[in-house]
Amino acid sequence: MFTFLMHRVLVMVPTLLVISVITFLIIRLPPGDYLSNQIEELKSQGEQAAVEKAEFLRKQYALDEPILTQYGIWMGFLPHQGRYSGILQGDFGWSFEFNRPVNEVVGDRLMLTVVLNFAAILFTYLVAFPIGVYSATRQYSIGDYGFTFLGYLGLATPNFLLALVMLFFFNLWFGLSIGGLMDPTYEGQPWSWGKSMSVLSHMIIPTIIIGTSGTAAMIRRLRANLLDELQKQYVVTGRAKGLPPTRLLIKYPIRMALNPFVADIGNLLPSIVSGSAIVSVVLSLPTVGPLLLQSLQSLDQYLAGSILFFLSILTVIGMFISDLLLAALDPRIRLAGGATR
Structure with a gap:
């Protein structure tokens, strides 16, 4: 029974890894992101200061990086110079809509x-x-x-x-x-x-x-x-x-x-x-x-x-x-x- 238990636990690890990849790809399927849409809206309104803040957040949370790099940073596999340390470190990121950490929003x-x-x-x-x-x-x-x-x-x-x-x-x-x-x-x-x-x-x-x-x-x-x-x-x-x-x-x-x-x-x-x-x-x-x-x-x-x-x-x-x-x-x-x- 112990062998079976350990086998099932070990199988769960790659399963969750595959799920994390699929989850990330799903949420990235729609074109753009929250900040990109907000930047375009702010530019149309002429609010340059708010645009600079939104672009700063894009860099802080690696939204300007390639999709594979974004996934690695999201999970915590890759280091990032911004504020985001990844899910494996207990950091679920920033909710841009609520302007609060995801941990607090949830x-x-x-x-x-x-x-x-x-x-x-x-x-x-x-x-x-x-x-x-x-x-x-x-x-x-x-x-x-x-x-x-x-x-x-x-x-x-x-x-x-x-x-x-x-x-x-x-x-x-x-x-x-x-x-x-x-x-x-x-x-x-x-x-x-x-x-x-x-x-x-x-x-x-x-x-x-x-x-x-x-x-x-x-x-x-x-x-x-x-x-x-x-x-x-x-x-x-x-x-x-x-x-x-x-x-x-x-x-x-x-x-x-x-x-x-x-x-x-x-x-x-x-x-x-x-x-x-x-x-x-x-x-x-x-x-x-x-x-x-x-x-x-x-x-x-x-x-x-x-x-x-x-x-x-x-x-x-x-x-x-x-x-x-x-x-x-x-x-x-x-x-x-x-x-x-």
Whole structure:
């Protein structure tokens, strides 16, 4: 197991390196950058002093260098005489739109994004597992038909549309606004017990909205996998030998059916993160989703690149966790390869 763990960790390094290259190329695809566009606008307005300041920032952050040099400086592989030391040194650059370091702009948004997405994934698994098992063990029952209908409804309803509907009805029925992740009095304040409790209470509705589509898909997948296992010969043999149904179900079929269920952790994380961006805009959630959209629109490359790279790291970590859980769950998976003797 230790060898497998070290192998997976070593594979993550080149994976993140390739992701960093792709991320940088994506944010550099649009022509120009934030400062270039600003310089052209200032020149048209005749503001020479502001133009000189913008050109100075271009040199400070290596935006006048070739693209490969910019990438090396962005990651911290190459030294730079300006103010930027690179991601590997913990410097994520300067947000030109907000005129502040990226570390300060992102700030608590990264932590709130991680907490919200973790809560959505936890909600997905806690809801999908019992419903999927129930639907598979009671196939074609009224409950199975009901959960199947809700599953298809969840798959067909976009998260942002569900957010708009809940915003409307909560305001109509209760006179409440469910937007934001904390009371307005705590915004911009240091973390405290009251602020933490406010975040937890405001997180319930966004967690349900973001986790709905993932939950519906996971229920269908677990139901199909478990139904397939229940038809196999070892289950029929176990029933013929008189094994209690609950013991037979837990010991073998559920365990085997959980393989795709667990493997989806890596795929679920990026889908939840990408799906929550529009929901965050609709619900005014202070996560990195709205910030990413804004930075891409304004070509604020250091801010956009840092957020995309962070989300990629979350995805790689999710895949790593799913691999470890699969290795621990199913002894048929050979950690070192080769045939079982």
